[in-house]
Amino acid sequence: MMKGRRREAMGLALVAPSFLFLLVFFIVPAVLLFVCSFWMAQAFKLIPAFTFDNYSRALSASGFYLLTWNALKNGLCTAVLTVGLSFPAAYFIVYRTRGNLLFYLILVSWFSSYLVRIYAWRVILGSNGLINTTLMQLGLISQPLEVLLFSPFATILTLTHIMLPFALLLLVSALRDVKKEYVEAARDLGASNTEVLTRVILPMCYKGLVGAFMFTFVISAGDFVTPQLLGGRDGMTTGILIANQFRTAGNWPFGAAMAFLLLAAFLIVYLGFVRLLDLLRLAPGRRFHD
Amino acid sequence: MVDTPKGRPFGRANLLRNDVLSRRDFLGTSLALGAGVAAGATLGAWPGPAHAAVGGDLKIMAWEGFTLDNELKAWREANKVQVDAAIISTQDDVHAKLIGSNPVRLDLAEYSQGFERFYVDELKIVKPLDIARLPNFTAANIYPEFYEAPTWYWDKTHFALPWIWGLNALVYNPAMTKPITTYKDLLAPELKGKVTFCDDTIATWPMIARLAGFGPKFPNLTKEEMKTAFEGLGPYRDQCRVFGSSNGDVISLFASGEIAACFSVWSGTPVETAKRGVKTVYAVPAEGAVMWCDAWFMPISAQNIDTAYAFMNEAVAAKAQAEVAKAVTGGAVNKHAPALMDADTRALFDYGNLPEVFRKSPLQGQPPRTSDTYATYDEWTQAWTDFKSSF
Numbered sequence: 001m002m003k004g005r006r007r008e009a010m011g012l013a014l015v016a017p018s019f020l021f022l023l024v025f026f027i028v029p030a031v032l033l034f035v036c037s038f039w040m041a042q043a044f045k046l047i048p049a050f051t052f053d054n055y056s057r058a059l060s061a062s063g064f065y066l067l068t069w070n071a072l073k074n075g076l077c078t079a080v081l082t083v084g085l086s087f088p089a090a091y092f093i094v095y096r097t098r099g100n101l102l103f104y105l106i107l108v109s110w111f112s113s114y115l116v117r118i119y120a121w122r123v124i125l126g127s128n129g130l131i132n133t134t135l136m137q138l139g140l141i142s143q144p145l146e147v148l149l150f151s152p153f154a155t156i157l158t159l160t161h162i163m164l165p166f167a168l169l170l171l172v173s174a175l176r177d178v179k180k181e182y183v184e185a186a187r188d189l190g191a192s193n194t195e196v197l198t199r200v201i202l203p204m205c206y207k208g209l210v211g212a213f214m215f216t217f218v219i220s221a222g223d224f225v226t227p228q229l230l231g232g233r234d235g236m237t238t239g240i241l242i243a244n245q246f247r248t249a250g251n252w253p254f255g256a257a258m259a260f261l262l263l264a265a266f267l268i269v270y271l272g273f274v275r276l277l278d279l280l281r282l283a284p285g286r287r288f289h290d
Numbered sequence: 291m292v293d294t295p296k297g298r299p300f301g302r303a304n305l306l307r308n309d310v311l312s313r314r315d316f317l318g319t320s321l322a323l324g325a326g327v328a329a330g331a332t333l334g335a336w337p338g339p340a341h342a343a344v345g346g347d348l349k350i351m352a353w354e355g356f357t358l359d360n361e362l363k364a365w366r367e368a369n370k371v372q373v374d375a376a377i378i379s380t381q382d383d384v385h386a387k388l389i390g391s392n393p394v395r396l397d398l399a400e401y402s403q404g405f406e407r408f409y410v411d412e413l414k415i416v417k418p419l420d421i422a423r424l425p426n427f428t429a430a431n432i433y434p435e436f437y438e439a440p441t442w443y444w445d446k447t448h449f450a451l452p453w454i455w456g457l458n459a460l461v462y463n464p465a466m467t468k469p470i471t472t473y474k475d476l477l478a479p480e481l482k483g484k485v486t487f488c489d490d491t492i493a494t495w496p497m498i499a500r501l502a503g504f505g506p507k508f509p510n511l512t513k514e515e516m517k518t519a520f521e522g523l524g525p526y527r528d529q530c531r532v533f534g535s536s537n538g539d540v541i542s543l544f545a546s547g548e549i550a551a552c553f554s555v556w557s558g559t560p561v562e563t564a565k566r567g568v569k570t571v572y573a574v575p576a577e578g579a580v581m582w583c584d585a586w587f588m589p590i591s592a593q594n595i596d597t598a599y600a601f602m603n604e605a606v607a608a609k610a611q612a613e614v615a616k617a618v619t620g621g622a623v624n625k626h627a628p629a630l631m632d633a634d635t636r637a638l639f640d641y642g643n644l645p646e647v648f649r650k651s652p653l654q655g656q657p658p659r660t661s662d663t664y665a666t667y668d669e670w671t672q673a674w675t676d677f678k679s680s681f
Binding site for chain 2: 042044063066067119122123126127128129146149229233234236240241244247248249250251
């Protein structure tokens, strides 16, 4: 009895610091920001009120939809590409290699800063950059390919590069929970390679898969620096609208309202993704029934 | 002399009673609710050590390159002054630290023209200056365009000390385009995809109004006039593939050969691109340029008052002016500074005929924060965002 209580107290002690940290610096500010989204503002002064004006203003602006669509496209493309590229790598690392060398080689790109990587891609993709110069020297093109830089392609490529190690880390961790014995057992029972993948591995690493997808999606869709620096004239995303309200216009309530609308869009994508996995019978709970 | 920090204690705003809250009130209350303790967030406003004379630590906030690190080095050492400089990224960074019940300690900060009434009358974050404590800032030393001009002086009160100015104008790469003499030259087919705008509203908005024929009216344009002005800018936007997010980004775009011209950007851009091996030219087209002027002001949270006055006084001394003008490719406000400049720095502006410089490139303010008649700052910001987003 005493041992159980002590263990419970120990558990609470272990959880409390991070819980308190999140409570103080995330949950409470987020709740207050939500409250603030119903307020009004005038020249950096907040006016407590209860109005839906900020939400209706955002929802009636065509620009908000267009930039949100840009953000969602960036997020979805990056998440699909990142997870698609990192899953085979994670599979290889977990099941086919004994050491972690490849894993560490991929993670090493974390050792450079985010902005440095953005500017590096500018150099690589630029009119006088590595790719264009090489292609021109090989005589394959006569003019620089302008589609490479200041385009959605540049944004998604860079975001994929930035996000890939994160997704890999999550997927390797998830796949390590799928023991080789399960895979071998499935094969012994006559499962093909595809069946092993779709009916054993993917359902068993479902949480890692959803985590990796949503993690890369949310960060990529919320990013406005990469699209601003690499996306070109039409590459702006909702983040810049929100940042403008907080920094330049001094209208926190309107910025908060847009942020929560974006959050709602993210939640819809999350529910859609989970539903898709369910329909594809890749979610746990389906695997034992059919 | 030490002033007591102004403002209410942290987190004292009453959410239920007050009908207006500043951002800092809101944040303060938020943190208090969350943590139950607000001490950490008030560190910046706690009274610092007393300074009976010039010396000690001086907390300033200025644009990068405008902190006078080199120019006032000897003065700092002689007076044992340690300058703790925070860098301004956008002007909003300054008032974000000063508004509300708990202003962060800053002994000096800068504001660009157009922020004066907003800072003094609306936000009330500026201490009036005692001009007698600035012996270098006299009518005999300072150009009349800057001395007791309405941007910094009204109601017989000096609210800030103008100390450095310059022009935001068109910059182009002569290797990529023929000389540009008017903004219309930017519409040439060969410049398709090679033009950019810098995301600097102070530098760009007045020129947008001017191109539409509303130049003298800026910053007070009606909503219709503002709309017309942005509509007229459509063809220029169509020449762009990318917007420069800052002066530095524009310099980077010039250096990598991605752009041939920038609509309106810092006049020091050619100096910076030259450091990267790319020659660019700063030109004042027929339509003129946009003048900027930075001024030191004393925030309400200033504590080391004596040193702040001494620092400002040194900033407008002729020698420091000549040196900083060279360093930032800017203009001096001190009449005696041009004589101490090298030829290139002196040639940047026509010091012999400053009234003509002002006539062609007037110092203009910013749209009103609130107005029933004119397009407000918020509306300009929205229109600018829409313009950049190609809506």
